[in-house]
Amino acid sequence: MLAAKTVMEQGVHVEGINFFTGFCVEGHTHAIREKDKAKPKRNNALWVAEQLGIKLHIVDVIEEYKKVLINPKHGYGANMNPCLDCKIFMVNKAKQWISENGFDYIITGEVIGQRPMSQRKWTMPIIAEQSGADDRLLRPLCAKNLAPTLPEREGWVDREKLHSITGRSRKPQMAMAEKFGLKDYAQPAGGCCFLTDKFYSAKLVDLWTARQSKDYELDDVMLLKVGRHIRPKPHFKMIIAREEGEGRFMEGYRRDFISMVCTSHTGPMVLLDGEPSAEDLYLAASITARYGQGKNADQVDMTIRDKDGSERTIQVKPLAGEKLPEEWVI
Amino acid sequence: MIKEVLNARRLLCPLPVIRTQDKVKQLQPGDQLEVICTDPGVMQDIPAWCRINGHTVLETRSGDHEYVIVLEVGSC
């Protein structure tokens, strides 16, 4: 946002590109969870574009992003975030986009030293080179600390009016935002990506381990954001809705998974991922019963629905014990 | 003038916006598009996307966990 504003002040025409990897935080969770309903439902990229008065192009990169996440050349960050490869990928996509749409160069809001892995002085040339953008990649917020790029050398932008911000402190950016009159300065990078989340990353690793394959579909990515995930046995996992909104969302997946719900008492919607046996179904039903109103009953009715829609009801005793074994909870 | 309907049910934001963007690219100025969604976030995101890109929201309505936005394609 500040990078765009910096060059726009010089009369440069800027348009925004936002890449949707499937792991972006905004949007999804509020759509599902009641507890998030109080939070603003705005999409940050759209909001920023509107504040700046520029067009925004949202690009679906879900399929192409798989190869970045599954096999990152530069490895992962603190969690399953492949930030450096991700940036190289996105700048490369932006480079393709500008050449198809008649733009001259790319700007990003990167700052040297802001992020431990992907925003270091040594990563800046790597991103420029490996993305193929080379010197058509301008970082207006720290340009003065880097070699002049094509737009600076050609005089398309005045290097003197660019910045030399470094380090983790966001104070210079805050001051700049205030100078530009931008009140609700957008969320810092990283907080908008599920891959930087420890709990989400653990669920993703569990999924890959259980399937013995580092692959995923968009539906997998979505379902990892929903419900409590419990794996009582290596070959099947339960996704237990935590509230009505999640249950409604999960109902859309009943053709893809075996599902169960308690019919004698109020209880959550549950999806089963994997190949549970008849015995496993009984165990899953007794676990499900723990999360409903019948948790203290001697017996509850659990209706199990197969993917083809056929249903049967079994009677189970809710699983006893204070807590579920820790190793089951993902 | 063409009137089209886009089914964006079960998609979570920003996918309904992306699908709307892609559909609008195939339409002409003055054409109308009705987008039917289940993610309540579209009530903010699609109008914001329209404002940014010069399209007009003609109608928004909701009920029975569905959210419908009717827009008219702008000239830019």
Ligand code: SF4
């Ligand atoms: S935090 Fe940002 S750079 Fe890192 S993986 Fe997520 S989207 Fe990519």
